[in-house]
Amino acid sequence: MKEIRFYRASEKPYGVFSNLYRRQIIFEGREYPTSEHAYQAGKARKDEVREWLMAAPSPALLAMAAHGLYQWDISPDWSRVKFDRMRGVLMAKFTQHPDLAAILLDTKDAVLIETATVDNAVNRLWGEVPGKGGKNMLGVLLMEVREHFAQNNSKKRRKVTMQAAE
Template sequence: MDEIRFYRASEKPFGAFSNLYRREIEFEGELYPTSEHAYQAGKARKAEVKKWLMEAPSPSLLAMAAHGLYYWDVAPGWSTSKFDRMRAVLRAKFTQHADLRDLLLSTGDARLIETATVDNEVNRLWGEVNGVGRNMLGVMLMELRAELRNEAPGFDAYLVVAA
């Protein structure tokens, strides 16, 4: 496969690449129900805003609420620190769960693309909409895949997992 497109957490098998995929991770000494929770926990400036975000009834509502925060509720420097945080969260997710690591490594050299359907700035930053966007989540997953491959020689022989 040249490309693997993913978006919904429920899609088999690559929905696990979504940050909304329900898999608990430990990050910065806390346990989070999803990588989206771990990522968005760093966005809030105040503890009460973080608590409110973490109590969202679903990962998608958490993401929606976090994207709608007012400027004064966002941690200083978030626009520049968010990418490093996402990289660290993804590393935690894919190193704490062998099955997810193996799934990522199984993609070989395929281009990973988060493919959204709603055209907005956030979706064009983290993925692509109609082929347009920076696809930062896909790029970070491909970077992590390369790092994991270098850390565990022998995984480069993996074949792409068939649905």
């Protein structure tokens, strides 16, 4: 089975899968500069911590700051809801940007793997680190979103075909 590895937002064409890729999305009624912002906004327990995170000068610095929060600054249910939140953020990103959805769909049935360069627990959770492995949760969720779009496109094609046959 074909693998597609991605990591840096600047890499063509698959950098768009990175949450650091600069494309605005609207999530839960708020506009965010990146999907990383939309995801990390759910992590903070207090509004002032959330706004501090959102003021980070880049998505990479936002991620670093969010990963360094003290436990008491993190929403108590974060470990339970973070994957659902990421799934929702990714659905918003690819729904709102058909050009990005087309890139995702063009990967067909390839295994999508975020391949990090630095070995740490976060990179092994959301991706893989060469020689260390990882859960690749970002890749898994991207493949779920891709499957959702593929099924919806298939339903639309069937409907158009049925209407044309009538």
